[in-house]
Amino acid sequence: MKIKLTLLSSLILVSGLVKAQDSLMIRNIYDEELVNGQCYSNLHYLCKNIGQRISGSENAQKAIEWGKKLMEGYGFDKVFLQPVMVPHWVRGAKEEGAIIKGDQRISVHIAALGMSVATPKNGITAPVIEVQSLKELETLGKDAIQGKIVFFNRPFDPKFIETLYAYGTAGDQRFAGPAAAAKFGAVGVIVRSLTESLDYYPHTGATLYVKDGVNIPAAAISTIEANKLSTMLKMRSLPAVKFYFKQNCQTLPDAPSFNVVAEMKGSENPNKFITVGGHLDSWDLAEGAHDDGTGIVQSVEALRLLKVMGYKPKNSIRAVFFINEENGDRGGEKYAELANDNKEEHIAAIESDLGGFTPRGFTFEGVSPALLKSINTNWGPLLAPYGSGVLAAGGGGSDIGPLKAKSKNVVLIGYLPDSQRYFDVHHTPNDVFENVNKRELELGAASMASLIYLIDTHGLN
Numbered sequence: 197m198k199i200k201l202t203l204l205s206s207l208i209l210v211s212g213l214v215k216a217q218d219s220l221m222i223r224n225i226y227d228e229e230l231v232n233g234q235c236y237s238n239l240h241y242l243c244k245n246i247g248q249r250i251s252g253s254e255n256a257q258k259a260i261e262w263g264k265k266l267m268e269g270y271g272f273d274k275v276f277l278q279p280v281m282v283p284h285w286v287r288g289a290k291e292e293g294a295i296i297k298g299d300q301r302i303s304v305h306i307a308a309l310g311m312s313v314a315t316p317k318n319g320i321t322a323p324v325i326e327v328q329s330l331k332e333l334e335t336l337g338k339d340a341i342q343g344k345i346v347f348f349n350r351p352f353d354p355k356f357i358e359t360l361y362a363y364g365t366a367g368d369q370r371f372a373g374p375a376a377a378a379k380f381g382a383v384g385v386i387v388r389s390l391t392e393s394l395d396y397y398p399h400t401g402a403t404l405y406v407k408d409g410v411n412i413p414a415a416a417i418s419t420i421e422a423n424k425l426s427t428m429l430k431m432r433s434l435p436a437v438k439f440y441f442k443q444n445c446q447t448l449p450d451a452p453s454f455n456v457v458a459e460m461k462g463s464e465n466p467n468k469f470i471t472v473g474g475h476l477d478s479w480d481l482a483e484g485a486h487d488d489g490t491g492i493v494q495s496v497e498a499l500r501l502l503k504v505m506g507y508k509p510k511n512s513i514r515a516v517f518f519i520n521e522e523n524g525d526r527g528g529e530k531y532a533e534l535a536n537d538n539k540e541e542h543i544a545a546i547e548s549d550l551g552g553f554t555p556r557g558f559t560f561e562g563v564s565p566a567l568l569k570s571i572n573t574n575w576g577p578l579l580a581p582y583g584s585g586v587l588a589a590g591g592g593g594s595d596i597g598p599l600k601a602k603s604k605n606v607v608l609i610g611y612l613p614d615s616q617r618y619f620d621v622h623h624t625p626n627d628v629f630e631n632v633n634k635r636e637l638e639l640g641a642a643s644m645a646s647l648i649y650l651i652d653t654h655g656l657n
């Protein structure tokens with residue numbers, strides 16, 4: 197009995213010491229970041245000296261070269277590129293434009309959806325049919341839709357607390373709407389921008405055509421103008437409202453590109469990996485500051501922090517700048533394929549791709565309730581004082597997603613910032629450096645470095 201008590205008290209003592217060590221390390225990570233952080237100035241360079249960097253573009257290549265140089269400058273053990281072919285879609289040189297033709301002509305803001313085809317040279321003019329869902333197309337049938345422009349106008353559901361879920365449930369209109377409308381003989385598609393906010397920004401984003409389907413041109417319209425169009429369509433006194441739009445986009449042959457990878461070698465398990473990343477490509481309308489410049493600079497910053505702390509990881513730790521998340525996910529797929537070919541075992545992969553807003557915590561994909569409980573019990577109290585204590589079930593991210601199929605034990609983790617303002621800027625001309633807050637960005641980078649430290653030190657099982 198006495199022995200048991202002694203053993204128990206020494207165990208408590210050891211676990212107390214471990215907690216104190218962890219707590220001190222995390223405090224030091226935050227101190228270093230908040231005093232000497234570099235992610236904000238790195239983001240400034242990426243946004244202002246390179247700017248938009250859609251896959252296959254000259255700017256994407258510049259961003260790759262910048263990323264490699266940045267990583268090399270930090271003196272990690274290894275920096276390398278992973279070649280991958282990517283889709284090369286371009287918006288085209290001539291201006292896009294759209295007009296609602298009712299009793300008067302009203303110019304409105306549109307942006308071609310990524311991967312969309314162009315309209316004919318002089319644009320398309322056709323009557324409009326408004327729908328709320330893909331299912332409604334079936335109810336209406338070919339007779340009602342043929343020869344028309346289908347206008348998908350289902351707004352974000354404001355009842356979701358995390359806006360990502362509103363995006364997820366409204367998103368089918370953009371991803372799949374154009375292909376579905378084409379089957380019923382539509383000549384074009386206009387999609388209400390995927391945002392809660394009411395403004396004049398069209399939000400682009402990829403649409404997916406189906407193999408052997410007819411590819412019709414598709415564009416996003418700003419939410420204010422979507423409301424205007426909807427109101428005009430409902431006014432019986434007006435002659436049939438028509439819509440005109442013109443866009444010049446095209447898909448060129450696939451282009452060579454790269455993921456950029458930095459690595460700190462593990463001292464005990466060099467072939468076991470913890471990966472942290474974001475995507476280097478962005479849409480072409482702005483600087484891709486929140487999507488996903490912030491994820492990129494936070495990922496490399498997490499490694500820099502561990503390095504300047506003098507931390508020697510047990511497992512190998514990587515920062516990955518994935519290419520082509522926006523319109524193909526080829527970078528994420530290539531990373532997983534190479535991990536498999538090289539027999540690398542991934543313990544965990546963390547992705548930051550929900551904007552650089554105030555950190556809340558992390559979401560863990562497909563982990564058992566027991567593991568999630570132990571993560572919360574052991575690490576929650578260490579992260580909560582920094583505002584990152586939400587450790588919940590949820591998604592990892594699309595760049596790290598393909599790792600799951602290749603490496604079944606990997607735990608996929610999504611960085612979870614506050615989501616209320618992300619869709620104000622997401623895929624718009626307003627996704628610029630000025631809309632990123634330095635302190636919020638830095639707190640996020642420090643939270644990612646802290647989680648990597650905890651996973652590397654204590655494992656994830």
Ligand SMILES: [Zn+2]
Binds near residue numbers: 487488521
């Ligand atoms: Zn993104």
